[in-house]
Amino acid sequence: MTDAGPRSATEWRAAAQTFATEYVRPRAESIDRDDRIPSELVRALAAQKFTALGLPPDWGGQPADTATVSAVLEELAAASAAVAVTLAVHLSVCATPISQWGTAGQQASWLPALARGDRIGAFGLTEPGAGSDTASLRTRYEHVPEGFVLNGSKTFISNAATAGLLLVFASRDPSLGSHGISAFLVPGGTPGFSVTQRFDKLGLRGSETTELLLENVRLPATALLGPEGGGLKVALSALAGGRVGIASCALGVARAAFEEMRRRVRLEDADWKRTLLARSFVELASARALVEGAARRRDSGQPFTTEASAAKLVASRAAVFIASAGMDVAGPSGAISGAAPERLLRDARVFPIVEGTTEIQELILARALLEDDPPRTA
Numbered sequence: 348m349t350d351a352g353p354r355s356a357t358e359w360r361a362a363a364q365t366f367a368t369e370y371v372r373p374r375a376e377s378i379d380r381d382d383r384i385p386s387e388l389v390r391a392l393a394a395q396k397f398t399a400l401g402l403p404p405d406w407g408g409q410p411a412d413t414a415t416v417s418a419v420l421e422e423l424a425a426a427s428a429a430v431a432v433t434l435a436v437h438l439s440v441c442a443t444p445i446s447q448w449g450t451a452g453q454q455a456s457w458l459p460a461l462a463r464g465d466r467i468g469a470f471g472l473t474e475p476g477a478g479s480d481t482a483s484l485r486t487r488y489e490h491v492p493e494g495f496v497l498n499g500s501k502t503f504i505s506n507a508a509t510a511g512l513l514l515v516f517a518s519r520d521p522s523l524g525s526h527g528i529s530a531f532l533v534p535g536g537t538p539g540f541s542v543t544q545r546f547d548k549l550g551l552r553g554s555e556t557t558e559l560l561l562e563n564v565r566l567p568a569t570a571l572l573g574p575e576g577g578g579l580k581v582a583l584s585a586l587a588g589g590r591v592g593i594a595s596c597a598l599g600v601a602r603a604a605f606e607e608m609r610r611r612v613r614l615e616d617a618d619w620k621r622t623l624l625a626r627s628f629v630e631l632a633s634a635r636a637l638v639e640g641a642a643r644r645r646d647s648g649q650p651f652t653t654e655a656s657a658a659k660l661v662a663s664r665a666a667v668f669i670a671s672a673g674m675d676v677a678g679p680s681g682a683i684s685g686a687a688p689e690r691l692l693r694d695a696r697v698f699p700i701v702e703g704t705t706e707i708q709e710l711i712l713a714r715a716l717l718e719d720d721p722p723r724t725a
């Protein structure tokens with residue numbers, strides 16, 4: 348692969364496959380064991396321009412549609428879910444919202460560094476008392492002469508410890524509900540911003556998950572992303588795109604688990620093993636169809652929120668089903684620490700929670716289906 352980076356969708360997928368085989372898969376076990384992605388690996392991702400995918404070329408981005416980004420994330424996730432999720436968060440819920448909502452000045456200030464991977468992006472919405480119910484944020488912002496001051500805390504935030512830039516959501520007045528929420532760009536290292544805890548978790552180990560404190564964080568007026576009071580819109584549009592990214596990562600894990608299982612099942616094996624393989628194939632194919640369908644709809648400029656939720660729900664369910672079936676097929680050897688089946692199962696189990704739980708995807712889907720006029724069908 349050249350430094351200029353490949354161009355077509357097929358070339359990007361092939362480049363991701365090569366990168367996954369050469370750099371990621373050999374380190375997947377140690378990333379999981381040490382709960383850390385080596386910084387050289389992040390630099391290598393950036394050197395191959397994966398951190399610039401889909402961002403505007405004027406700011407150092409590499410042209411790529413959603414289907415291409417999805418293919419890259421799937422390939423990386425099939426080698427290490429943690430690496431893919433780190434990239435998905437950086438691209439989908441930090442850099443892309445800046446491309447979408449940022450002023451020319453904000454894009455010029457932040458996108459080149461994000462595209463180069465000099466800054467890795469994070470997204471800070473969830474709080475100790477506000478997860479699924481995003482409108483009930485307690486993190487507050489106030490106006491001051493030079494801009495804004497933020498106070499509050501965030502939890503379960505990916506990429507934040509090493510983040511060069513964090514998109515943070517805060518409320519001017521919680522009694523205003525969703526209308527009080529605004530989005531802010533907070534550079535890593537801003538005084539008053541600190542990581543108070545890094546969680547040791549079941550799966551996606553290596554993708555850091557942290558608790559943050561914002562204590563009198565002073566920001567210039569240019570830190571406001573999108574209209575004041577429009578923060579929830581920024582968050583929801585980022586999350587809709589983010590769900591296609593996370594669904595692609597779940598698809599990669601589902602595929603890796605399927606391939607693991609396939610290697611262990613023989614034609615002469617018991618019915619139950621062959622049945623699990625067949626069911627897993629159907630789960631994987633359904634997830635792929637929904638993920639590719641959601642990406643296609645987004646790329647063709649059609650509304651895609653419903654498809655993104657369906658893709659995220661089904662791909663994360665497929666990952667859990669196949670990884671769990673794979674553990675049954677592998678038996679005790681698959682349960683040993685460091686064995687691929689046990690890592691895949693732990694990774695898979697986190698996907699139904701991140702970027703909106705399965706129950707929340709069902710609520711989004713039901714609302715969209717009931718509000719659609721004319722009513723849509725699948």
Ligand SMILES: Cc1cc2nc3c(=O)[nH]c(=O)nc-3n(C[C@H](O)[C@H](O)[C@H](O)COP(=O)(O)OP(=O)(O)OC[C@H]3O[C@@H](n4cnc5c(N)ncnc54)[C@H](O)[C@@H]3O)c2cc1C
Nearest residue numbers: 470471472473477478479503504505700701702703704706
């Ligand atoms: C590994 C990891 C990484 C994450 N990264 C980020 C990140 O980068 N940025 C960020 O902002 N957040 C992040 N999150 C947070 C994640 O988005 C939230 O955990 C998720 O949205 C759920 O919120 P909660 O944990 O507060 O659960 P809650 O909202 O308290 O939900 C608890 C349970 O109740 C169910 N539930 C809640 N409301 C309803 C309802 N109305 N109807 C039916 N069931 C309901 C949920 O489905 C869930 O099963 C991450 C989480 C994890 C685990």
